[in-house]
Amino acid sequence: MVWVARRWLSKMAFEYEAKMNKDRVELKGLFPNELGDAVAGLGLARYRTRQLVDWLYNKGVTKFDDMTNLSKDVRQQLTDNFTILDLNVVGEVKTESEDTVKFLFSLPDGRRIESVLMWEGKRRTLCVSSQVGCPLDCHFCATGKMGLIRNLSAAEIVDQVLYGQRFLRQRGEELTNVVMMGMGEPLLNFDQVLRAIRLMNLDFGAAIGIRRITLSTAGHVPGIKRLSEEKLKIGLAVSLNATTDAQRTMIMPINKKWPIAELLAAVKDYQTYIGRWITFEYVLLHGLNDSADDAHRLIDLVGDISCKINVIPWNPIDGGDYQRPSQKAIDLFVEILAQAQLTATVRYSKGDDIGAGCGQLYQALETVA
Numbered sequence: 169m170v171w172v173a174r175r176w177l178s179k180m181a182f183e184y185e186a187k188m189n190k191d192r193v194e195l196k197g198l199f200p201n202e203l204g205d206a207v208a209g210l211g212l213a214r215y216r217t218r219q220l221v222d223w224l225y226n227k228g229v230t231k232f233d234d235m236t237n238l239s240k241d242v243r244q245q246l247t248d249n250f251t252i253l254d255l256n257v258v259g260e261v262k263t264e265s266e267d268t269v270k271f272l273f274s275l276p277d278g279r280r281i282e283s284v285l286m287w288e289g290k291r292r293t294l295c296v297s298s299q300v301g302c303p304l305d306c307h308f309c310a311t312g313k314m315g316l317i318r319n320l321s322a323a324e325i326v327d328q329v330l331y332g333q334r335f336l337r338q339r340g341e342e343l344t345n346v347v348m349m350g351m352g353e354p355l356l357n358f359d360q361v362l363r364a365i366r367l368m369n370l371d372f373g374a375a376i377g378i379r380r381i382t383l384s385t386a387g388h389v390p391g392i393k394r395l396s397e398e399k400l401k402i403g404l405a406v407s408l409n410a411t412t413d414a415q416r417t418m419i420m421p422i423n424k425k426w427p428i429a430e431l432l433a434a435v436k437d438y439q440t441y442i443g444r445w446i447t448f449e450y451v452l453l454h455g456l457n458d459s460a461d462d463a464h465r466l467i468d469l470v471g472d473i474s475c476k477i478n479v480i481p482w483n484p485i486d487g488g489d490y491q492r493p494s495q496k497a498i499d500l501f502v503e504i505l506a507q508a509q510l511t512a513t514v515r516y517s518k519g520d521d522i523g524a525g526c527g528q529l530y531q532a533l534e535t536v537a
Contacts, residue, residue, distance in 0.1 A: 192251045195224060196330075197323035197363065200372060210245050220246075221372045228334055230254035253323045255331060271331070275300070275324060279317060281351055283328045285335065293345040294332040298325060298361050299352025304386050306407070307419045308451055308482055308490055311351045319357040325364035329374045346376050349384040349405065355391025362395075365402060378402055384449065389426040392434040396441040404438055405447040405478075406431070410457050411465035419453070428469065436473060446475040452498060453482050454491040463504035470510070477505060477512040 204217040223229040232246045259272030267287045274280055284295040301314035333343045348354045354361045365381055368374040382403030410416035416423040439446055448470055452458045479502055481492045505512035
């Protein structure tokens with residue numbers, strides 16, 4: 169009964185906060201001109217925008233009362249009209265090798281997402297989520313088993329990056345790369361993801377170089393086409409994972425709608441627009457897509473595309489019906505690709521021992537139903 173009462177009280181608290189925040193605007197989701205307009209709309213001088221930006225992004229303040237160079241009346245105006253998102257970290261786990269740490273964030277509505285920070289040489293890469301869950305149900309991926317709960321807002325995406333930066337700076341380090349490879353299919357949350365990418369690229373915010381941002385997709389062709397039109401020059405990683413439509417449809421239902429030929433045509437167009445190499449992700453599944461014949465078919469499919477191939481031995485998930493190939497099969501697959509002059513590397517996922525590897529992000533527990 170105590171547990172039920174606490175759960176009910178928690179739910180009531182979230183509902184009350186949501187009601188209070190309903191008519192307030194979240195600042196971290198605004199572009200500079202929008203923030204300036206919002207400030208001016210309160211009758212405040214536009215120079216207040218610079219002060220807000222400094223407090224939000226340089227000082228990391230999350231409460232208006234802490235903005236000490238603003239008068240009490242101005243702080244109250246801001247409190248009445250705006251919110252400052254501050255994702256709550258409710259879990260943090262690090263690998264024994266200490267080259268990967270996974271963060272569990274609680275969102276304002278009680279939902280939860282995961283982000284993963286990885287160290288490799290001089291690179292400090294944060295893998296961020298774009299949705300709570302994922303609707304695509306790729307059979308080798310734990311996130312797909314959640315289904316789609318909701319999209320993240322641009323502010324919720326950006327704040328993962330801001331947290332990662334604060335975490336590293338406390339250790340005297342800087343975040344170098346962001347990959348949209350966490351929970352969800354980014355192109356199914358296109359508008360908010362695109363806004364988040366533009367925001368994290370701005371100098372006044374996270375200031376992540378556009379060429380240091382990569383978006384991963386399971387193959388949402390309309391989204392790739394829209395991304396081409398934006399000409400943002402972000403990296404594109406395509407989760408291919410099979411060399412025939414029959415294979416791919418078996419493990420990735422999205423292939424029923426956009427088969428391999430249509431997907432690769434969109435990828436080639438994207439490459440024409442941005443002039444960058446494409447990354448193909450290929451999850452190796454024992455006895456399904458890991459044969460020498462598969463390797464040769466993969467060469468035929470992508471051999472005329474300037475690309476690199478990340479070969480990813482499958483990371484086990486609860487309820488998964490697959491097996492990771494033997495080391496011999498992995499080595500042979502990569503060797504065949506290399507003989508065809510394709511750039512291929514085996515990517516042993518960092519953090520697979522803490523459920524932070526590729527395809528392992530999953531959150532079944534939430535604070536509200």
